[in-house]
Amino acid sequence: MRHEMQILDQSGHLTFFWNPSNQDEVDNAEEHFDSYKEKGYSAFRVQGQDQQGSRMDTFDPQAAKVMMVPQLRGG
């Protein structure tokens, strides 16, 4: 079963997949997660039929879907 991470960027969004039972893929996904968090992105776990979310501060390989949102600024 593939879990996915969607990252909002200039291209619309990027998508990374990982298999929670494959440690290499989990490590790779965690690396992406951490790198985007360092850039100021906020992470949300997306779940449910309506694709609603909850905030994530650390990577959870069991999260079926993660949404990475760029840093917001006042306008």
Next chain:
Amino acid sequence: MSTPTAATMCTTIPWGGDTFCTTSATTSTYTTWVAERVFDFDREAWPEPYDRLPRSPQRQLRGVAAPAIVTERDDAENRRMEEGAQRRAREIEERHARAAEVRDRAHALLLEHLTPEQRRTFEQNQWFIVDGKSGVKYRVRGNSFSGNVDVLNKHQMTTHRLCGHCSHDIPLHDQLLAQKFMIEHAEDDFIRIANRHPA
């Protein structure tokens, strides 16, 4: 106006008792003529062949003429310029196609993350209502990502607006999605970051 075959020539043309000197430079692809003359535009008409020279507004001033440049191109140069124009047009078309694809992807992702009610109001009215954890309702309008979040009171009236968004290169619908996630799950952060504007 004939095209000289030599490298650089100077042709002297008699006109109205004065002489008028034109110089030209020929390259392998085009010939450029430069006319130099002081004209009194109120009293003098452009003599042939100089009536074909382009006239800028500055050159309508009395008594002063700016140099006029006429460029004649040969077939090879014309072809090269046409190919360049076609290449530029293709690049523009490709850029527009890529932008449309990005826009469509972002739009689809936003719709995927809206509730049925949010999707309905967004498709009908280009806005959707988001509930903050504090119980406050926010209307996220889809016409812009700037100043597009209305804070609503219990009567659904706008009390003020909030402006908080990602950098400008993020597509509009991704911006709306980011605002939705922040309001729903990081409301305090969103309020702290966003600038407040009157309704």
